[in-house]
Amino acid sequence: MAVEKKEKAPKLADPIAASYEVSTQEMIVRSQKLGIDTVFDRAVAMKPCNIGIQGICCKNCAMGPCRLPLPKGGIEGEDTRKGLCGATANTIAARNFARMVAAGAAAHSDHGRCVAEVFMSAAKKETDAYKIKDTQKLLAVAPHLGVATTVEEDGETKDRDLDEIALEVAEVALNEWGKAEGELLYLKRAPQSNYDKWVKEGVLPRNIDREIVEIMHRTHMGVDQDYKNLIKQCTRASLADGWGGSMLATDLQDVLFGTPTPLQSEANLGIMKEDHVNIIVHGHEPVLSEMIVAVAQTQEMIDYAKEKGAKGIQLGGICCTANEILQRHGVPPAGNFLQQELAIITGACDAMVVDIQCIMQNLANVAKCFHTKLITTHPIAKMEQDNVIHIEFNEHYALEDATRIVKMAIENFQNRGTDVMIPSYKATQIAGFGVESIKYHLGGTFRGDYYTLNDNIINGRIRGVAGVVGCNNARSRHNEVHIKVLKELIKNDVLVLTTGCDGITAAIHGLLTPEAAQVHCGPGLAEVCETVGIPPILHLGSCVDNSRILLAATEVVKAGGLGSDLCDLPVAGSAPEWMSEKAISIGHYFVSSGVYTVFGGQIPTSGAPVFHDYISKELESIYGGKWDVEPDPIKHAWLMIDHIDRKRKELGIDKARERVLMDMADRQALEG
Ligand code: BF8
Numbered sequence: 001m002a003v004e005k006k007e008k009a010p011k012l013a014d015p016i017a018a019s020y021e022v023s024t025q026e027m028i029v030r031s032q033k034l035g036i037d038t039v040f041d042r043a044v045a046m047k048p049c050n051i052g053i054q055g056i057c058c059k060n061c062a063m064g065p066c067r068l069p070l071p072k073g074g075i076e077g078e079d080t081r082k083g084l085c086g087a088t089a090n091t092i093a094a095r096n097f098a099r100m101v102a103a104g105a106a107a108h109s110d111h112g113r114c115v116a117e118v119f120m121s122a123a124k125k126e127t128d129a130y131k132i133k134d135t136q137k138l139l140a141v142a143p144h145l146g147v148a149t150t151v152e153e154d155g156e157t158k159d160r161d162l163d164e165i166a167l168e169v170a171e172v173a174l175n176e177w178g179k180a181e182g183e184l185l186y187l188k189r190a191p192q193s194n195y196d197k198w199v200k201e202g203v204l205p206r207n208i209d210r211e212i213v214e215i216m217h218r219t220h221m222g223v224d225q226d227y228k229n230l231i232k233q234c235t236r237a238s239l240a241d242g243w244g245g246s247m248l249a250t251d252l253q254d255v256l257f258g259t260p261t262p263l264q265s266e267a268n269l270g271i272m273k274e275d276h277v278n279i280i281v282h283g284h285e286p287v288l289s290e291m292i293v294a295v296a297q298t299q300e301m302i303d304y305a306k307e308k309g310a311k312g313i314q315l316g317g318i319c320c321t322a323n324e325i326l327q328r329h330g331v332p333p334a335g336n337f338l339q340q341e342l343a344i345i346t347g348a349c350d351a352m353v354v355d356i357q358c359i360m361q362n363l364a365n366v367a368k369c370f371h372t373k374l375i376t377t378h379p380i381a382k383m384e385q386d387n388v389i390h391i392e393f394n395e396h397y398a399l400e401d402a403t404r405i406v407k408m409a410i411e412n413f414q415n416r417g418t419d420v421m422i423p424s425y426k427a428t429q430i431a432g433f434g435v436e437s438i439k440y441h442l443g444g445t446f447r448g449d450y451y452t453l454n455d456n457i458i459n460g461r462i463r464g465v466a467g468v469v470g471c472n473n474a475r476s477r478h479n480e481v482h483i484k485v486l487k488e489l490i491k492n493d494v495l496v497l498t499t500g501c502d503g504i505t506a507a508i509h510g511l512l513t514p515e516a517a518q519v520h521c522g523p524g525l526a527e528v529c530e531t532v533g534i535p536p537i538l539h540l541g542s543c544v545d546n547s548r549i550l551l552a553a554t555e556v557v558k559a560g561g562l563g564s565d566l567c568d569l570p571v572a573g574s575a576p577e578w579m580s581e582k583a584i585s586i587g588h589y590f591v592s593s594g595v596y597t598v599f600g601g602q603i604p605t606s607g608a609p610v611f612h613d614y615i616s617k618e619l620e621s622i623y624g625g626k627w628d629v630e631p632d633p634i635k636h637a638w639l640m641i642d643h644i645d646r647k648r649k650e651l652g653i654d655k656a657r658e659r660v661l662m663d664m665a666d667r668q669a670l671e672g
Contacts, residue, residue: 013040019338020480021508023269023423027342030421036369038341039360043474054607055093058083061221068092070607079610085221093608094227095219097584097615100604101234102215104585107357108544109177109208109245110380111285112252116173118287118395119252123166129291129398130256132166137254139165145172145185169255173248177208184208184244190550191557193565194594197623198239203232203592205240212237227611231619235592242589247547253324257290260327260432260541262441262534267507269339270426271332272348276314277305279409280334280343283355284542286324288377288393289317291402292353293329301403305410313410318343319358320542323503327432327541336479336501336508337579338472341366344374347420351409355393356381358471358580364388371415373408377401429512431503431539435551441532450552450559457570458561458653461524463493464644465556467549467590468537469500470575470583473601476631479505481576481600484633486511486537492641493522496537497549502576503539511537546586549573550593563651567594567624570647572640576600576633587627591615594624596643598636603629 015028018040031038051057051067059065066083081089122130132138139149147168150157176184183204187195198204205211215237218224224233254260272278279296281289295301296313305313316334317325325331334343337358343349344366351373352363364385367374376382377393389408391401442453456462466489472478482505489496490511498506506512511520517529517536529536540548553566562569573590575583578599590597605612606629620626630636648654 010037010041011044013038013044015040017477018043019478020483021478023425024339024342024478026423027269027339027345027421031342031345034345034369036345036366037362038345038366039338039362039474040478048475051607053602053604055096055604056089056607058087058092058095060095060219061085066092068607075609087225089608090227090611091225091230093605093611094230095224096604098215098219098230098234100581100584101238101588102212104580104582105208105237105241105245106212107582108241108249108585109212111356111544112208112245112249113174113177114285115249115252115256115287116170116177119256120170120174121395122256123163123170125163127395127398130287130395132162132255133258134255135162137251137259138162138169141251141255142169144189145169147172166255173252176244176248178210179207182206184240186243186247187239189247189554190243190593191554191565194567197565198592201232201235201622203235203239205236205244208240208244211240227608227614231615234588235623238585238588239592241585242547242550242593246544247550249544250541250547253286257286258328259436260434261437262430263330263432265326265330265429265431266332266426267429267504268426269334269342269346269423271314271316271334272343272346272422273311273314274348274420274422275311277308277310277312277350277410277413278314278316278348279406280316280318280349280352281321281325282318282340282352283359283378283381284320284324284357284544285355285378286321286328287395288355288398288402289321289325289353290328291398292405293325293331295399295402295406301406301410304407305413308410308413310410310413313406316343320500320544321355323500323539323542323545327434327539330432332426333504333507336472336504338474338478344370344372346422347417348422350412350416351375351405353377353405354381357582361385371412371417373412375405375408377405427508427510429507429539430514430535431507431512433497433538433540434545434548435555438538438552439555441534450555454556454559454561456524456528457556460653460655461493461528462495463522463524463641464495464570464572464648465553466494466496466572466574466640466644467546467595468496468498468574468576469502469543469546469549469586471501471577471579472505473577473579476577476601479509479577481631481633481636482506483509483511485574485576485600485637487520488634488637489640490517490521490525490536492637493525494641494644495525495528497540497552498537499540499545499549500543503541506537507539511535512539543582543586550589553595565594565624568647568651570644570651571595572643573597574599574636574640576636591619591625591627592623596620596625596628596640598628598630598639600631600633600636601629602631603627
């Protein structure tokens with residue numbers, strides 16, 4: 001008798017174990033009831049490769065993949081592991097790491113290039129949609145690109161024409177990606193001491209594209225086989241990201257769309273409204289989403305939505321496109337990276353508009369189960385599924401494209417099913433911080449700089465500053481590591497600067513309000529936050545805006561009293577739930593800029609202990625920063641706090657003192 005084979009029920013995620021956040025838990029339950037798999041279920045069903053996770057699988061040629069697992073009990077004596085060509089575990093792990101840096105730096109920098117091209121169109125006045133909005137920022141940026149803002153005429157200094165400046169800025173900026181000679185211009189924005197180290201090590205990036213291409217060359221079979229030399233190239237490429245592509249993206253976006261200033265908004269899936277047309281923008285580049293925001297707010301579109309039975313239009317964001325339009329327009333994020341499928345599973349998402357990066361292909365499968373129009377907009381990021389609509393962004397027709405998309409969403413409102421479930425959770429947040437607004441809030445009354453921040457660090461009310469950034473990762477409980485790290489830091493008087501999905505997470509859990517300081521902070525930080533009316537965690541924007549963290553730290557050095565190099569500062573970096581290659585590039589430019597940087601989960605270096613030791617110990621003696629890894633959130637935060645305390649001791653400010661306003665002579669005495 002034939003035995004009937006029973007189909008095994010797929011393993012599903014336990015909603016409570018999968019997320020630290022209630023609306024996410026509720027939506028996981030809903031997705032499972034509806035039989036729709038999400039990333040949380042797939043993470044249970046598929047385990048990561050144990051060799052790949054350690055960074056020791058080489059698939060760079062067709063003789064492999066060669067896998068070099070660590071022997072049980074570790075390496076005793078000489079490490080004899082090698083691939084077919086003889087590549088050691090160090091070479092393989094360093095090559096894999098370098099390719100992650102290349103991909104991450106490419107993603108940020110190509111985003112920057114796209115913005116620079118739109119900027120050029122605006123400067124040439126080829127488009128009505130984009131104009132130079134923030135002329136102050138244009139004038140602030142121009143000198144860093146060697147563009148003069150004044151001209152000598154008849155013995156007089158006169159302001160140059162703004163259009164002329166914009167055009168020259170556009171030309172010089174675009175040239176940074178591929179110029180034949182010289183070095184990246186923004187490197188000189190770093191403290192002199194950091195710049196000098198890069199010169200000494202010979203790691204000044206020559207242009208953005210070249211450093212990324214060179215990683216791909218060096219990691220080809222049979223080229224660079226010295227992990228130290230490979231890491232040198234990682235430094236060049238990642239600096240070309242942080243102090244190049246990302247910084248240009250931030251600056252040019254600010255000039256085009258406005259420099260963010262603090263504003264109030266909300267966050268979480270609960271921002272979606274059942275009686276409104278819900279449009280979710282997702283990805284990273286704000287060039288089209290800026291237009292969608294503009295179009296969705298027109299009376300014509302609001303009236304059209306009403307005509308179709310809705311009460312209005314609710315815009316929301318996911319990932320860093322969300323952060324971009326949050327920072328400049330107060331549009332609320334509907335969720336972070338791991339919540340993207342859930343926004344559609346509400347049944348109330350009339351259109352999801354995606355551009356580039358961090359977009360899960362499974363969105364298309366989820367959208368098939370609902371009425372949601374899933375619209376790709378970027379020529380380099382399409383999806384194979386046939387329910388996906390492609391409306392390609394073109395800066396010359398951006399307003400028309402945006403209008404078409406918004407209309408499509410409005411017309412889709414009436415196709416909604418009755419099975420809608422929007423979780424009720426959302427939190428208030430104050431976002432929109434940046435180098436300029438920190439200056440305003442934490443600068444002196446008459447001195448537009450960072451003196452007050454420095455004074456509060458010196459007197460110990462603020463113990464130090466942490467940059468906490470980065471993704472979610474379905475291999476750890478959604479949001480938990482972020483929130484526990486953040487709370488431990490602020491509880492111990494560490495002021496946090498955040499970007500990316502960490503920023504969205506902090507907002508969702510209510511940490512981005514001034515009131516949060518009284519509940520969660522140590523007494524020193526709470527007092528500062530109360531006095532100036534800021535949250536203990538300042539949201540600086542998207543992942544390219546990590547460049548704002550570099551520049552804020554540089555301002556702290558410039559204000560004096562805390563050393564002369566970024567590595568002197570009581571500062572640390574963290575990516576508690578990282579997952580993307582961009583995070584590795586960010587981590588490496590933080591480290592190369594002198595910042596002690598801790599990652600959660602694992603980094604793919606553990607299978608090559610010598611290489612791992614090199615980046616987590618020896619690099620400190622070269623750049624002042626180094627990598628570290630700690631999955632436990634409390635230990636993770638304390639690695640950072642201990643580092644901050646060490647730096648305070650080195651600066652001679654380890655004893656908290658009564659606040660004294662110091663003049664330049666006092667500061668110089670401290671430094672001496
Ligand atoms: O660039 S934090 S999951 S959205 S990669 Fe992606 Fe990571 Fe979020 Fe922004 Ni950054």
